[in-house]
Amino acid sequence: MITVTAAIIQKGAKILITRRAPGKHLAGYWEFPGGKLDQNETEQECLAREIQEELNITIQVDEFYRENIHQYANKQILLKAFKCSLVSGDIILRDHDKMAWINNNELTNYEFAPADIPIVKALLE
Numbered sequence: 734m735i736t737v738t739a740a741i742i743q744k745g746a747k748i749l750i751t752r753r754a755p756g757k758h759l760a761g762y763w764e765f766p767g768g769k770l771d772q773n774e775t776e777q778e779c780l781a782r783e784i785q786e787e788l789n790i791t792i793q794v795d796e797f798y799r800e801n802i803h804q805y806a807n808k809q810i811l812l813k814a815f816k817c818s819l820v821s822g823d824i825i826l827r828d829h830d831k832m833a834w835i836n837n838n839e840l841t842n843y844e845f846a847p848a849d850i851p852i853v854k855a856l857l858e
């Protein structure tokens with residue numbers, strides 16, 4: 734099983750979502766940015782590193798939020814979502830083709846990766 738970290742980055746009342754770029758696994762689906770856990774790093778370190786690499790911003794990882802195990806056709810992932818806040822930097826999309834700052838109640842307007850559905854549902858409650 735692959736552990737994947739995901740950041741729910743909050744800025745005021747809004748949260749950041751990003752769309753997986755063409756050519757990637759699950760291209761076109763929205764997600765919470767993040768990525769696979771490397772050996773020798775904590776989940777918090779992984780998230781901060783991935784967000785810096787993918788979005789050019791520095792975040793603070795505030796707290797664990799929810800996790801979900803999902804079986805895709807070719808792999809099983811443990812998706813671990815953390816509440817985070819923006820510390821500094823301006824976003825440059827290096828790995829995604831779209832982003833949006835949205836209110837939680839707008840989550841229903843976006844098609845999320847299947848593994849994210851329980852996390853999205855929790856945010857809608």
Ligand SMILES: Nc1nc2c([nH]c(=O)n2[C@H]2C[C@H](O)[C@@H](COP(=O)(O)OP(=O)(O)OP(=O)(O)O)O2)c(=O)[nH]1
Nearest residue numbers: 737739757758764765766767768769810846848849
């Ligand atoms: N970062 C992130 N990945 C997610 C989410 N939901 C979800 O199913 N995933 C999946 C997509 C990928 O299969 C995996 C994360 O991989 P990644 O973003 O680090 O890397 P990738 O697509 O370049 O990896 P690869 O599978 O193409 O080798 O987890 C999510 O909310 N955030």
